[in-house]
Amino acid sequence: MTVITFENARLIDPDAGTDAPGMLVVRGGVIVQVNGPRPATGERLDCGGLPLAPGIVDLGVKVGEPGERHKEGFRSAGRAAAAGGVTTIVTRPDTAPALDTPEALVFLRSRARDRCGVNVAPMAALTKGREGREMTEIGFLRDAGAVAFTDCDRVAEDTRVLSRALSYAGSLGALTVAHVQEPILSAGAAATSGAFATLRGLPGVSPMAERMGLERLIALAEMTGAPVHADQITCRAALPALRRAKGGGADLTAGTSIHHLCLNALDVGPWRTFFKVKPPLRPEEDRVAVVEALLDGTIDVLSSWHTPQDEESKRLPFEAAASGAVGLQTLLPAALRLHHEGLADLPALFRAMSLNPARRLGLAGGRLAEGAPADLTLFDPDAPWRLDRWTLLSKSKNTPFDGALLQGRVLGTWVGGARVWPEPERPA
Amino acid sequence: MTPPAPAPYLAAMLGKDLLGIETLPPAAIEAILDRADAHAESRHGEALEGRTQINMFFENSTRTQASFEIAGKRLGAEVMNMEMRTSSVAKGETLIDTALTLNAMRPDLLVVRHPHSGAVDLLAQKVDCHVLNAGDGRHEHPTQALLDALTIRRAKGRLHRLTVAICGDIAHSRVARSNILLLGKMESRVRLIAPPTLIPPGVAELGVEVTDDMERGLEGADVVMMLRLQRERMDGGFIPSEREYFHRFGLDAAKLARAKPDAIVMHPGPMNRGVEIDGVIADDINRSVIQTQVEMGVAVRMAAMDMLVTGG
Numbered sequence: 001m002t003v004i005t006f007e008n009a010r011l012i013d014p015d016a017g018t019d020a021p022g023m024l025v026v027r028g029g030v031i032v033q034v035n036g037p038r039p040a041t042g043e044r045l046d047c048g049g050l051p052l053a054p055g056i057v058d059l060g061v062k063v064g065e066p067g068e069r070h071k072e073g074f075r076s077a078g079r080a081a082a083a084g085g086v087t088t089i090v091t092r093p094d095t096a097p098a099l100d101t102p103e104a105l106v107f108l109r110s111r112a113r114d115r116c117g118v119n120v121a122p123m124a125a126l127t128k129g130r131e132g133r134e135m136t137e138i139g140f141l142r143d144a145g146a147v148a149f150t151d152c153d154r155v156a157e158d159t160r161v162l163s164r165a166l167s168y169a170g171s172l173g174a175l176t177v178a179h180v181q182e183p184i185l186s187a188g189a190a191a192t193s194g195a196f197a198t199l200r201g202l203p204g205v206s207p208m209a210e211r212m213g214l215e216r217l218i219a220l221a222e223m224t225g226a227p228v229h230a231d232q233i234t235c236r237a238a239l240p241a242l243r244r245a246k247g248g249g250a251d252l253t254a255g256t257s258i259h260h261l262c263l264n265a266l267d268v269g270p271w272r273t274f275f276k277v278k279p280p281l282r283p284e285e286d287r288v289a290v291v292e293a294l295l296d297g298t299i300d301v302l303s304s305w306h307t308p309q310d311e312e313s314k315r316l317p318f319e320a321a322a323s324g325a326v327g328l329q330t331l332l333p334a335a336l337r338l339h340h341e342g343l344a345d346l347p348a349l350f351r352a353m354s355l356n357p358a359r360r361l362g363l364a365g366g367r368l369a370e371g372a373p374a375d376l377t378l379f380d381p382d383a384p385w386r387l388d389r390w391t392l393l394s395k396s397k398n399t400p401f402d403g404a405l406l407q408g409r410v411l412g413t414w415v416g417g418a419r420v421w422p423e424p425e426r427p428a
Numbered sequence: 429m430t431p432p433a434p435a436p437y438l439a440a441m442l443g444k445d446l447l448g449i450e451t452l453p454p455a456a457i458e459a460i461l462d463r464a465d466a467h468a469e470s471r472h473g474e475a476l477e478g479r480t481q482i483n484m485f486f487e488n489s490t491r492t493q494a495s496f497e498i499a500g501k502r503l504g505a506e507v508m509n510m511e512m513r514t515s516s517v518a519k520g521e522t523l524i525d526t527a528l529t530l531n532a533m534r535p536d537l538l539v540v541r542h543p544h545s546g547a548v549d550l551l552a553q554k555v556d557c558h559v560l561n562a563g564d565g566r567h568e569h570p571t572q573a574l575l576d577a578l579t580i581r582r583a584k585g586r587l588h589r590l591t592v593a594i595c596g597d598i599a600h601s602r603v604a605r606s607n608i609l610l611l612g613k614m615e616s617r618v619r620l621i622a623p624p625t626l627i628p629p630g631v632a633e634l635g636v637e638v639t640d641d642m643e644r645g646l647e648g649a650d651v652v653m654m655l656r657l658q659r660e661r662m663d664g665g666f667i668p669s670e671r672e673y674f675h676r677f678g679l680d681a682a683k684l685a686r687a688k689p690d691a692i693v694m695h696p697g698p699m700n701r702g703v704e705i706d707g708v709i710a711d712d713i714n715r716s717v718i719q720t721q722v723e724m725g726v727a728v729r730m731a732a733m734d735m736l737v738t739g740g
């Protein structure tokens with residue numbers, strides 16, 4: 001069994017909340033030793049004093065399989081993930097068709113196993129076709145490997161359907177990931193309502209739609225006792241309810257996206273469609289409130305909500321353009337902005353990006369502890385670079401960070417002890 | 429009054445395209461109005477002789493399209509009207525491809541109307557001819573604001589220190605947005621009068637007063653600008669009914685009495701008589717300048733096209 005010793009590293013342990021010099025030994029794809037005497041045999045890797053952290057568990061990645069492989073496939077998504085320090089992608093079922101049968105899930109897992117260099121933990125649809133009418137075969141899907149259930153950005157209008165699906169999933173201990181927008185109020189919105197949306201002539205939605213969606217979800221979580229995760233909390237108006245619910249009886253966690261953490265509504269500028277995401281970007285006061293909520297633990301999970309879109313679906317008038325942005329390769333460097341601004345230490349960032357999502361989904365990763373899988377990323381938090389979107393490994397290049405100055409670069413990524421970044425050279 | 433800007437500066441101020449009032453400095457606005465005044469008198473010019481103007485209307489508008497066509501023809505341009513709803517767009521061609529195709533035919537000027545905000549801006553980035561926004565979504569309709577300004581300037585002798593009340597469906601109106609921007613730049617005071625369902629969120633941050641009390645809103649106004657209420661918004665969705673709307677927000681003699689005695693009444697058309705405006709007021713030659721607006725529309729469009737294409 002191969003033994004790798006990561007020497008001279010800065011170990012970022014989100015569980016213990018520590019950031020300290022140390023070493024780590026990996027054998028057979030598992031972390032077997034943290035600090036202590038150096039093993040006599042095996043490969044040695046000098047980390048040069050740079051941070052070694054548990055690989056990112058990115059909750060909510062869209063891979064275009066099945067249906068939209070021209071936008072992203074498992075191979076390209078896996079490469080982008082590895083280059084971004086992401087060792088597990090938690091995939092979304094908003095594929096074409098929606099991932100709502102155990103047979104489709106088996107197909108997807110075989111595609112992922114053959115092509116994707118990082119771990120794939122699939123989510124399945126909560127309702128058939130994500131239509132909000134009938135629940136999927138939640139039990140079979142769970143047996144086939146679904147780690148959570150979600151209808152992604154489609155929100156069931158029928159609260160009865162949602163409450164039944166939640167209580168059924170809850171009885172199996174299955175997590176439901178819910179988009180928290182009041183569906184009718186937010187329909188057709190391309191921006192957050194306010195002076196900027198008015199000036200640009202864009203149909204807007206009030207941030208209150210998010211609060212309403214969240215309040216309904218909280219009530220349902222309390223009513224059914226089911227474990228629930230609010231996918232993206234992006235505005236200040238939703239935070240009091242979230243704090244209250246987390247202090248109460250509901251089994252509730254919440255996430256947010258890196259784009260809502262780093263960008264605000266004004267970044268759309270003259271209708272730049274790469275900045276069109278769902279929910280829409282918020283005013284600066286909301287962005288600041290969400291950063292605070294992430295830092296104080298009200299929001300548990302930070303992810304990229306990687307949504308590949310080809311050039312054609314973005315080269316349209318803003319209202320007609322597709323939503324979403326790619327993020328696998330930019331999640332870590334963008335999140336490091338919080339670190340460089342002195343707002344968050346590295347263990348806190350990896351708690352939100354690795355530990356918390358892994359825990360919530362019942363995955364083994366996200367920790368630097370003996371017995372944990374050797375899913376690791378080594379990075380230089382200070383390395384400055386300018387992003388050129390055409391260098392991204394994702395098939396789609398729709399990033400809002402094109403041309404942005406970023407600080408922080410991934411130097412190596414290991415999944416189950418095997419190096420996936422930089423990519424090992426293939427035998428000739 | 430702003431002194432006239434020398435030609436090279438004027439060209440720089442105008443830029444390649446006229447996409448909205450937002451980016452237009454006050455001096456450029458005055459310059460366009462001055463030129464339009466001249467065109468209003470002469471009615472004929474040769475500025476666009478041998479030039480090609482293509483009207484691309486992705487949304488129906490008989491009036492605006494006719495106004496642009498007449499304006500182009502009076503300047504000697506070859507004017508072509510593209511019926512976008514039956515053309516290649518219906519076959520699935522994207523806006524950008526359509527623009528590139530037309531651009532390859534080397535027109536001098538594209539006049540574009542589109543149902544999506546920002547669409548004309550997008551198109552302008554992809555072509556190298558001049559582009560004139562004839563209305564995009566609920567974003568802007570710059571020539572309408574310019575013709576309104578010219579009408580006001582000719583009636584009132586100035587554009588600053590006036591109180592202009594804009595009343596009606598502000599939320600869905602590009603005309604209102606362009607007028608708010610223009611009147612603000614020219615240092616007039618703008619009041620918006622509408623039920624809260626027809627006021628766009630955050631609009632007060634643009635420096636206007638907002639009220640849902642029409643009589644208060646009209647108090648002392650120099651100009652009363654009425655907006656059209658779309659038929660599909662009348663029943664229950666945004667307002668309770670046509671008759672309640674007319675009762676509270678329709679312009680009649682009693683409400684108009686609150687405005688200054690010499691206040692003018694404007695409407696971008698087409699009007700719904702008895703919904704937003706009493707027919708008697710619309711036809712009152714002492715108050716209504718609605719026909720003048722249509723006339724000034726041609727003059728302003730002549731001026732804008734002439735200055736864009738010839739560079740001042």
